Amino acid sequence: MDDAxxxxxxxxxxxxxxxxxxxxxxxxxxxxxxxxxxxxxGDLAQDCFFILKGCVRRYYIVDGDERTTEFFTENQGITxxxxxxxxxxxxxxxxxxxxxxxxxxDERNQLLLEKVPKLARLIAQMSTELLVxxxxxxxxxxxxxPENRYLHLLETRPDLVARIPLQHIAxxxxxxxxxxxxxxxxITLKR
Amino acid sequence: MDDAxxxxxxxxxxxxxxxxxxxxxxxxxxxxxxxxxxxxxGDLAQDCFFILKGCVRRYYIVDGDERTTEFFTENQGITxxxxxxxxxxxxxxxxxxxxxxxxxxDERNQLLLEKVPKLARLIAQMSTELLVxxxxxxxxxxxxxPENRYLHLLETRPDLVARIPLQHIAxxxxxxxxxxxxxxxxITLKR
DNA sequence: GCGATTACTTAACTAAGGTTAACTTTTTTT
DNA sequence: AAAAAAAGTTAACCTTAGTTAAGTAATCGC
Numbered sequence: 001m002d003d004a005x006x007x008x009x010x011x012x013x014x015x016x017x018x019x020x021x022x023x024x025x026x027x028x029x030x031x032x033x034x035x036x037x038x039x040x041x042g043d044l045a046q047d048c049f050f051i052l053k054g055c056v057r058r059y060y061i062v063d064g065d066e067r068t069t070e071f072f073t074e075n076q077g078i079t080x081x082x083x084x085x086x087x088x089x090x091x092x093x094x095x096x097x098x099x100x101x102x103x104x105x106d107e108r109n110q111l112l113l114e115k116v117p118k119l120a121r122l123i124a125q126m127s128t129e130l131l132v133x134x135x136x137x138x139x140x141x142x143x144x145x146p147e148n149r150y151l152h153l154l155e156t157r158p159d160l161v162a163r164i165p166l167q168h169i170a171x172x173x174x175x176x177x178x179x180x181x182x183x184x185x186x187i188t189l190k191r
Numbered sequence: 192m193d194d195a196x197x198x199x200x201x202x203x204x205x206x207x208x209x210x211x212x213x214x215x216x217x218x219x220x221x222x223x224x225x226x227x228x229x230x231x232x233g234d235l236a237q238d239c240f241f242i243l244k245g246c247v248r249r250y251y252i253v254d255g256d257e258r259t260t261e262f263f264t265e266n267q268g269i270t271x272x273x274x275x276x277x278x279x280x281x282x283x284x285x286x287x288x289x290x291x292x293x294x295x296x297d298e299r300n301q302l303l304l305e306k307v308p309k310l311a312r313l314i315a316q317m318s319t320e321l322l323v324x325x326x327x328x329x330x331x332x333x334x335x336x337p338e339n340r341y342l343h344l345l346e347t348r349p350d351l352v353a354r355i356p357l358q359h360i361a362x363x364x365x366x367x368x369x370x371x372x373x374x375x376x377x378i379t380l381k382r
Numbered sequence: 383g384c385g386a387t388t389a390c391t392t393a394a395c396t397a398a399g400g401t402t403a404a405c406t407t408t409t410t411t412t
Numbered sequence: 413a414a415a416a417a418a419a420g421t422t423a424a425c426c427t428t429a430g431t432t433a434a435g436t437a438a439t440c441g442c
Binding site for chain 1 (some may be wrong): 418419420421422429430
């Protein structure tokens with residue numbers, strides 16, 4: 001499990017054994033039971049996260065209802081807006097499953113960057129990837145109606161539909177759980 | 192007008208007179224008449240853009256209809272996904288108004304970075320800002336229905352509603368022009 | 383300034399999503 | 413294993429968005 005981070009980083013840049021051990025040494029890994037709130041509305045995020053095992057959900061509370069906007073699973077990083085801006089968080093992060101997560105703080109990330117300068121390239125590349133993905137995802141969302149969003153999710157991330165309660169999938173797709181349930185029925189009747 | 196870029200960069204980092212002239216020298220500025228397509232579906236983007244004057248629209252063609260996903264106005268940069276990925280573009284960029292735009296190519300950006308290394312910090316900071324904005328914007332879109340999206344746009348970017356044809360505002364908000372027209376009437380009747 | 387084009391509005395109709403509440407199924411807890 | 417809680421489904425009703433088409437207003441090009 002500890003090696004997952006090294007494996008991940010190595011898929012972007014080559015690491016010497018020395019660099020690997022520096023990274024290992026800085027690597028703080030924690031496990032959280034299902035339901036743990038990693039970040040709450042109003043909190044100042046102290047860490048960014050890298051998911052080794054499990055699933056984390058990002059959500060807002062709007063008029064008393066939870067509205068999910070993102071899911072994160074194995075080998076995905078989470079950099080909270082609050083971590084970047086140092087402002088209180090607008091949203092929540094919580095574990096949908098028992099999770100194993102690597103933590104990064106400002107200080108330790110700073111230290112890592114000094115000891116392994118080539119990580120800067122990784123960060124630049126990941127930022128670009130994230131920006132591209134985020135643009136494509138939000139454009140797709142705008143260009144589709146709820147039904148097509150669901151069909152698209154089934155194609156692109158069937159794993160999410162399988163492992164996550166439908167009520168969260170529903171708000172993630174911009175609709176209510178009742179609508180998703182009805183929509184699913186409509187689709188199965190069609191074919 | 193030429194100074195707009197220097198002014199913009201200076202709001203992030205301090206520039207020496209020398210650095211300013213290096214940037215000025217590399218600065219290629221072009222004017223485009225209204226309706227010019229800066230990037231078409233299938234094109235490989237050669238440049239990224241910085242809008243000095245005017246308004247650019249990003250849109251897709253879905254089932255024969257244009258679906259707008261973003262507007263760019265004065266002092267905003269446009270980095271096409273195609274520019275980053277070197278893959279054919281999925282979307283179009285076109286000028287909604289006569290535009291004055293600064294162009295950046297890979298080669299010239301590379302050269303600029305070598306001559307003015309502190310620009311790297313600007314780029315890093317802008318990337319972060321972009322990512323944060325993009326996350327907040329797309330979360331907001333998910334959390335609102337069409338009516339609230341329109342009201343929110345009126346509050347946050349009234350300039351767009353004033354200067355851009357409603358048909359494009361409509362698809363940008365995820366609905367049809369007919370719906371937006373009806374919705375506007377509904378709102379005015381309410382108050 | 384006039385004709386042509388484009389943008390916007392309105393109306394009628396259809397389809398889909400929101401809301402509430404009852405009910406069933408599944409999961410969790412003890 | 414039983415009870416409690418949570419998740420999912422279904423139905424009825426209401427509101428809103430999509431569609432098509434016609435009509436009005438605004439803008440553009442010559």
